[in-house]
Amino acid sequence: MRTPGRPDVGYGQPVSHESHVQKKAQAIVPETTGFTLWHTPLESQRGAITPNGLHFGVHHNGIPDIDPAKHELVIHGLVERPLTFSVEKLLRYPMVSRILFLECSGNTAANALSPFARDESCQDLYGQVSGSEWVGVPLRLLLEEAGLGASAKWAIAEGADGGSHARSIPVSKLLDDGMLAFYQNGERLRGAQGYPMRLLLPGWEGNANVKWLHRLELTDTPAYTKDESGLYTEFLANGDIARFSFLMDVKSVITHPSGRQMLHEKGFYEIAGLAWSGHGKVSQVEVSADEGRTWALAELQGPVLDKALTRFSIPWRWDGKPTVLLSRATDERGVRQPTRTQWKERYASHSFNHYNAVQPWRIGSDGGVENTYA
Ligand SMILES: Nc1nc2c(c(=O)[nH]1)N[C@H]1C(S)=C(S)[C@@H](COP(=O)(O)O)O[C@H]1N2
Ligand SMILES: [Mo]
Numbered sequence: 607m608r609t610p611g612r613p614d615v616g617y618g619q620p621v622s623h624e625s626h627v628q629k630k631a632q633a634i635v636p637e638t639t640g641f642t643l644w645h646t647p648l649e650s651q652r653g654a655i656t657p658n659g660l661h662f663g664v665h666h667n668g669i670p671d672i673d674p675a676k677h678e679l680v681i682h683g684l685v686e687r688p689l690t691f692s693v694e695k696l697l698r699y700p701m702v703s704r705i706l707f708l709e710c711s712g713n714t715a716a717n718a719l720s721p722f723a724r725d726e727s728c729q730d731l732y733g734q735v736s737g738s739e740w741v742g743v744p745l746r747l748l749l750e751e752a753g754l755g756a757s758a759k760w761a762i763a764e765g766a767d768g769g770s771h772a773r774s775i776p777v778s779k780l781l782d783d784g785m786l787a788f789y790q791n792g793e794r795l796r797g798a799q800g801y802p803m804r805l806l807l808p809g810w811e812g813n814a815n816v817k818w819l820h821r822l823e824l825t826d827t828p829a830y831t832k833d834e835s836g837l838y839t840e841f842l843a844n845g846d847i848a849r850f851s852f853l854m855d856v857k858s859v860i861t862h863p864s865g866r867q868m869l870h871e872k873g874f875y876e877i878a879g880l881a882w883s884g885h886g887k888v889s890q891v892e893v894s895a896d897e898g899r900t901w902a903l904a905e906l907q908g909p910v911l912d913k914a915l916t917r918f919s920i921p922w923r924w925d926g927k928p929t930v931l932l933s934r935a936t937d938e939r940g941v942r943q944p945t946r947t948q949w950k951e952r953y954a955s956h957s958f959n960h961y962n963a964v965q966p967w968r969i970g971s972d973g974g975v976e977n978t979y980a
Contacts, residue, residue: 620659629660630729640668640768643710644798645733648861648880654907654915655705656736658791663798664710664734666833667768670818674802677766679748679786683824686753693802697788699743704785704808707882707915709854710734711811711838715958717946717965723977728864731977732965735882737915740806742787745780749824758824762831763805766820773814773838774828774850775807783808786819809884809913810852811960813838841954854884856943857962858891858918858935869973872926877904878919883937887911890936891918897930897980898966904933928971930978934964946979 620627627650632643644663646656656662674693682688713734716724724731749761758777765771775784785806788794795801800817807814813833828834828850840848858881863869877895881888887910892901907917918933936942944952946963953960968978 627660629663630733632730641666642668643712643734645729646736647729648732648735648859649728649864649867651861652878652917654737654880654917655791656738658738658793658796658799661736661738661790661796661799662708662710662734664712664812665767665798666771669797670767671797672766672802672818677802677820679803679820679822681748681752681822681824683762684755684758684826685749685824686755687751689748689752691748696743696786696803699747701741701743701788702785703739703741704783704806705737705739705911705914706806706808707735707737707854707913708812708815709857709882711813711851711854711959714961717963717977717979718949718953718958718961719956723979725866725976727866728859728861731865732859734812735880735915738790739792740785740787741789742785742803742806745784745786745805748786749777749780752824755824757826760825760828762821762823762825762829763814763816763819764821764823765800765816766818771816771833772829772831773816773834774825774831775805775814777824779807779810779852807852809854809886811838811854814852838959840957840959842957843950843952843954851960854882855960855962856883856885856888856935856937856941857881858888858933858943859965860893860931860933860967863931863969863975864967865975865977867975869924869969869975871973872924875922875924876919877922877931877933878917879933881906881916881918881933881935882914883935884913885941886913886938888916888935889938889940891916892934892936893918893920894932895922895929898932901934924969926971929969930980931967931969932964
């Protein structure tokens with residue numbers, strides 16, 4: 607109180623004492639230039655909204671630097687009137703706001719693939735999911751203006767990044783709740799999240815949410831692009847192949863306490879975490895503190911929103927003995943998360959997308975928290 611404070615700045619940053627809270631780049635495949643995975647530190651966050659600077663990122667070809675004055679969105683193909691929109695023009699359209707989760711279908715791939723439970727943090731294992739308020743133009747408005755042809759069933763959405771990331775999207779989804787997003791948590795999109803505009807498909811796998819969107823081509827069939835035929839198609843245990851597996855299933859994870867954290871003494875802890883489902887609202891989250899023998903209902907922090915991150919918590923007293931903590935979410939369809947064994951029965955052994963099994967965290971007698979499959 608004896609010295610004056612420092613001046614404020616034009617764009618605020620977190621305090622220096624919190625500078626250890628960072629997104630973290632995951633190990634990448636060296637021969638694929640520009641492909642990076644940045645994980646959000648879930649265990650450093652409370653609440654259901656991810657700060658923009660910490661939003662997870664998956665960039666197949668780096669982050670393009672796009673001048674909004676030069677960027678255009680083209681809608682063409684099976685439409686009555688092909689249209690070209692400038693960013694300035696699109697910003698005058700009516701906009702809607704939605705709080706949604708976004709998750710890469712490859713999130714938690716390590717638990718799907720690794721034969722043993724890797725001793726990693728919640729950020730390393732689960733960091734490809736984030737929650738934001740997105741504001742943008744309903745795609746229905748733009749498609750109606752272009753006039754959909756009778757046979758227009760798919761739209762090829764293409765990004766303006768180096769690899770022209772492209773996905774075939776059913777027109778029904780775009781008409782239902784597809785959004786062209788311009789704002790995230792009150793500010794214009796970050797470059798990493800698709801500035802100046804991205805596709806936002808509530809509840810659908812991250813990959814289909816094409817960033818730096820510049821083209822929608824209406825067609826009668828999917829394009830089977832590299833981005834949907836390769837990494838984002840799954841092999842099932844029975845030999846079938848799941849294509850266009852857009853929906854993200856019900857999932858949850860305890861973030862407090864979680865992998866590589868330490869309980870320094872016995873006594874009271876609040877078990878807290880996140881649950882979400884691409885199928886709608888989370889209806890309940892059960893937590894077990896005794897290796898899955900008994901379960902109790904966690905409290906859901908409202909408002910519980912459709913296809914959004916939902917916070918859950920439950921009080922717990924640690925008696926100092928080794929145990930395992932688990933959470934399992936059920937969504938409004940009544941569908942509950944599978945165990946890892948059940949998940950592995952459905953998918954081929956080398957499949958890793960759409961992993962949504964129950965996460966057990968082992969508490970050691972020393973208070974150390976470790977990933978486990980048991
Ligand atoms: N144009 C373009 N869009 C893209 C990608 C990309 O590399 N290029 N990555 C996709 C993947 S795999 C995911 S999971 C989400 C991640 O969105 P975020 O980086 O904003 O978190 O963007 C998708 N959209
Ligand atoms: Mo992804």
